[in-house]
Amino acid sequence: MKKKIQLLIIFIFTLVPFKAISLIEVDITRGNLNPLPIAISPLHIDEDSEKIFFEETKIENLGIEITRVVENNLKTTGLFNPLSKDAFLQKPDIAHLKPRFEDWALIKAQALITGKVTITEKKIRVEFRLWDVLAGKEILALAFTTVPNNWRRVGHIISDKVYERLTGEKGYFDTRIIYVAEEGPKVKRIKKLAIMDQDGFNTKYLTLGNELVLTPRFNPTNQMVTYLSYFRNLPRVYLLDIETGIQEVVGDFPGMTFAPRFSPDGKKIIMSFASDGNSDIYTMDLETRVVERITNHPSIDTSPSYSPDGKYICFNSDRSRYQQIYVMKSDGSDVKRISFGKGLYGTPVWSPRGDLIAFTKLHKGKFYIGVMRTDGSGERLLTENFYQEAPSWSPNGRVLIFYRETKTDEKGEGFSAKLWSIDLTGYNERLVITKTDASDPSWSSLLSK
Amino acid sequence: MNLNKILKNGFLIVLVSFILSACATKTKQLGSQIQGDVYTGTDTVEYLASGVPDRVFFATNESVLTTASRETLRKQAAWLRKNSNINVVLEGHADERGTREYNLALGERRANAAKDYLMTYGISSNRISVISYGKERPVDSGSNPLAWSKNRRSVTVKAN
Numbered sequence: 157m158k159k160k161i162q163l164l165i166i167f168i169f170t171l172v173p174f175k176a177i178s179l180i181e182v183d184i185t186r187g188n189l190n191p192l193p194i195a196i197s198p199l200h201i202d203e204d205s206e207k208i209f210f211e212e213t214k215i216e217n218l219g220i221e222i223t224r225v226v227e228n229n230l231k232t233t234g235l236f237n238p239l240s241k242d243a244f245l246q247k248p249d250i251a252h253l254k255p256r257f258e259d260w261a262l263i264k265a266q267a268l269i270t271g272k273v274t275i276t277e278k279k280i281r282v283e284f285r286l287w288d289v290l291a292g293k294e295i296l297a298l299a300f301t302t303v304p305n306n307w308r309r310v311g312h313i314i315s316d317k318v319y320e321r322l323t324g325e326k327g328y329f330d331t332r333i334i335y336v337a338e339e340g341p342k343v344k345r346i347k348k349l350a351i352m353d354q355d356g357f358n359t360k361y362l363t364l365g366n367e368l369v370l371t372p373r374f375n376p377t378n379q380m381v382t383y384l385s386y387f388r389n390l391p392r393v394y395l396l397d398i399e400t401g402i403q404e405v406v407g408d409f410p411g412m413t414f415a416p417r418f419s420p421d422g423k424k425i426i427m428s429f430a431s432d433g434n435s436d437i438y439t440m441d442l443e444t445r446v447v448e449r450i451t452n453h454p455s456i457d458t459s460p461s462y463s464p465d466g467k468y469i470c471f472n473s474d475r476s477r478y479q480q481i482y483v484m485k486s487d488g489s490d491v492k493r494i495s496f497g498k499g500l501y502g503t504p505v506w507s508p509r510g511d512l513i514a515f516t517k518l519h520k521g522k523f524y525i526g527v528m529r530t531d532g533s534g535e536r537l538l539t540e541n542f543y544q545e546a547p548s549w550s551p552n553g554r555v556l557i558f559y560r561e562t563k564t565d566e567k568g569e570g571f572s573a574k575l576w577s578i579d580l581t582g583y584n585e586r587l588v589i590t591k592t593d594a595s596d597p598s599w600s601s602l603l604s605k
Numbered sequence: 606m607n608l609n610k611i612l613k614n615g616f617l618i619v620l621v622s623f624i625l626s627a628c629a630t631k632t633k634q635l636g637s638q639i640q641g642d643v644y645t646g647t648d649t650v651e652y653l654a655s656g657v658p659d660r661v662f663f664a665t666n667e668s669v670l671t672t673a674s675r676e677t678l679r680k681q682a683a684w685l686r687k688n689s690n691i692n693v694v695l696e697g698h699a700d701e702r703g704t705r706e707y708n709l710a711l712g713e714r715r716a717n718a719a720k721d722y723l724m725t726y727g728i729s730s731n732r733i734s735v736i737s738y739g740k741e742r743p744v745d746s747g748s749n750p751l752a753w754s755k756n757r758r759s760v761t762v763k764a765n
Contacts, residue, residue: 316607342746369739370705384709391709396706412713412737415706428710430737433668434719435710458709472707478666479707500666502704516704542748545704561701596705 182235182323191237192322194230195265198223198241199282200249205275212278212304219248219273222282225311226269228355229329230318234584239265248272252285257292265289269318279303282310286318296321299500308357309420313604329354332600333557334372334381334398335575337361338593342564342571349383351398356589356601362398363540371415371546373598374398377422381598382406384414393427395442406440409447415458426450428458437471437488445592449486461505461513462486463530470494470504470513470530471565481515483530494532503546506530509553512580516545516558525558527580551601554580557588559595576592626654626670641649643671644754651673653761660760661719665700667754669715670722678719681761682726692764697737700753705739719759734764 167451182192199219201209209218244251245259252270260268260605261293271284283299298317300310310331324468335358337350349362363369363385372383381396393407393416407413411431418425425441428435437450437460451457455475471481481495481504495501499519506513507527517524523544526537544560557577564571573595575588588597638646642664651659659681661674670678685691697716699708716735724730745752 175690226724323651343743345741368738391736412709414709430710430713433714433721435713456707456714458708459704472704473664474707479704502707518702518704521702563748564746566747568748568752571746576631 177400192266193234193237193239193264194267194269195239195244195260195263195405196223196227196230196269197246197248197251197271198272198274200252201273205273205280208275208306209273209280215307218280218304218307219271222273222307222311222314225308226315226318229312229315232355232586233319234579234583235319239263253427255289256285257287257289260287260289267322268312268320271314275304280310281308282314284314286321308353308604312353312355316602316604325337325554326552326602328552328555328599328602332374332553332603333575333593333597334362334374334600335559335590335597336369336372337590338573338595339365342568347458349381349396350590350592350594352590359591362396362401371596373417373548374600375418375422376420376601377554378420379600380418380422380423382415382416382418382427393425395425401576406442409438415460416460419462420464426460426462426469428460437469450486451491452488459503463506464508464510468506468530470506472502472504479518481513481528481532483513492562494528494530495535496532497535505547505549507553508549508551512553513557514547514549516547525556525578527556536582538578538580539576539585544576546596548598550599556580557597557599559597561595638751639754641671642667642754643673644751644757645673646755649755653681653763655686659679659762660758662754663757663759664755665702666679666711668711669716670718674719675722678722679726682723682728685723685728685732686726690736690765694731694762694764695733695735696742696760696762697735698742698756698758698760699740700756701740701743701748702753703740708739709737712739715757716759717759 199222200466201219205548212240215221219521227238231238236296243263246256252272268287268289274281279301281301285294286296288295312330314441315329319327322503331354332351334351337348338345341344346365347369348365348474349372353358370382381399385394391412392405393402393413395406396403407427409429413427413429416425424439427441429438435456435458437457439448453475455473457473459472460469469486473482479500479502480493480495481501482491484491499517501515501517504513512527522540524537525539525547528535541560543565544558547556547558555577559573560576561573573593575594575597577588578585644662646757653659657680658677661677695716697712699711718736720733745755
């Protein structure tokens with residue numbers, strides 16, 4: 157179906173003697189102040205392969221480049237501390253065959269990644285091994301074959317496998333972020349849909365900026381995106397296939413449709429429809445085009461988000477006079493308010509793990525990104541700022557990405573909008589580098605499952 | 606020594622009164638442009654015709670029309686009755702201190718509050734269309750209460 161994904165054939169080339177107890181383990185449930193020291197030996201590439209690959213891609217040493225991708229991924233988790241290569245004693249090709257564990261222990265590495273790259277018949281074959289330095293044994297070994305242009309994805313997949321082996325949870329590196337790229341003065345902002353790899357590479361613009369676009373969201377099951385476009389000055393929900401570029405309007409109702417999101421099975425879009433001063437929540441089945449009304453209330457009902465099992469919907473409503481978070485069954489029955497703290501609450505998003513709802517909170521002139529349990533208990537605020545909103549979960553439910561806007565100066569200048577990420581623990585807050593100003597990020601599922 | 610002290614105190618007093626007066630002018634200025642959280646100035650206002658302002662303003666999170674807003678809309682209705690060939694678009698807006706999606710809904714609610722009022726003064730609904738821009742099209746790029754009050758608005762724009 158999807159060419160790129162299909163080309164990536166994964167097979168295990170060594171049977172890993174799997175032991176339930178490993179000596180190294182990374183706890184990701186709390187802020188990690190002692191990241192695990194890991195040595196990533198540059199993937200070895202033989203001279204012939206290097207030559208062929210250089211002709212294809214103009215990249216000098218593919219082994220080193222893939223290693224950089226892995227290093228950067230592991231470092232940004234805050235859970236790992238990739239050690240400086242200057243201290244490495246063993247040559248990459250020899251280390252990959254049989255590491256001298258004393259050498260690696262000497263530089264305080266607890267885990268070691270080794271590997272090699274070869275090119276055969278215009279495809280690259282990458283193999284890597286993960287070693288437990290203290291136990292002195294291999295704990296993971298995999299190989300991939302793919303087209304040369306996919307080399308960054310190879311780095312992401314290695315990162316995912318290492319993360320999964322060491323933390324016990326799925327990674328989130330072989331993923332993409334769709335967002336709104338922004339340019340121009342605050343009163344005349346130009347906005348385009350943009351997509352990039354999770355680490356900020358391979359940015360592509362999907363619209364030209366002729367019309368205002370907002371709130372793109374990934375389908376969790378494929379490469380479709382739903383978003384709001386002001387094409388012909390009619391704010392409507394659209395569907396876009398990012399592989400083919402084909403787009404179509406799905407929310408063509410007699411009024412504004414907005415705040416779209418996919419159902420967890422990817423078969424429906426849930427959105428708000430505003431008419432005569434009242435916004436309610438509707439769903440549309442993408443196959444049958446059958447529209448269902450979910451809420452019917454004179455207040456504003458918006459920002460709907462399904463629970464991962466599809467049984468519930470959390471949403472934003474001002475039926476109690478101000479913006480609060482509510483949960484209901486997916487047929488619209490059993491509406492319950494869950495946010496009761498001080499201030500206003502918006503943009504609820506259900507965690508892919510099902511146990512938490514992330515939100516934006518406004519209290520006393522400050523904006524917070526926070527999480528609460530699905531019954532509203534256990535509210536935890538992760539970050540405070542002048543303006544920030546719209547959290548989106550990493551597919552493993554461990555990291556939130558959101559956007560932040562700066563206060564302008566007395567002349568009304570100095571405005572910027574940037575993407576930021578933060579761990580569920582409240583630690584490891586990071587600026588996500590984008591080519592332009594950016595807002596409304598949405599995280600894709602893992603591209604390779 | 607003594608002189609020095611007197612001079613110093615004197616200087617302090619002058620400084621304090623300067624700050625106080627600066628404060629007073631600032632509050633006075635703000636007070637004359639915002640009443641109960643609603644913008645009452647004319648800075649950004651344009652006119653559909655002589656004496657017919659094109660926009661009305663709202664309090665934070667509100668879509669209730671103030672007395673001044675209703676007066677403006679009555680003028681607009683009178684002008685629309687006289688010019689029956691003109692159709693209008695009501696553009697609803699919110700300030701930057703709210704989440705994007707809620708603000709889209711709020712802008713729509715504000716523009717419809719204005720539309721409903723025009724309709725009660727005899728303007729047919731098929732002459733009026735409504736669009737919300739949420740917080741996407743501010744007129745003032747400032748990050749302060751005055752700028753925000755100018756941005757919470759519904760603007761009547763000629764459609765033909």
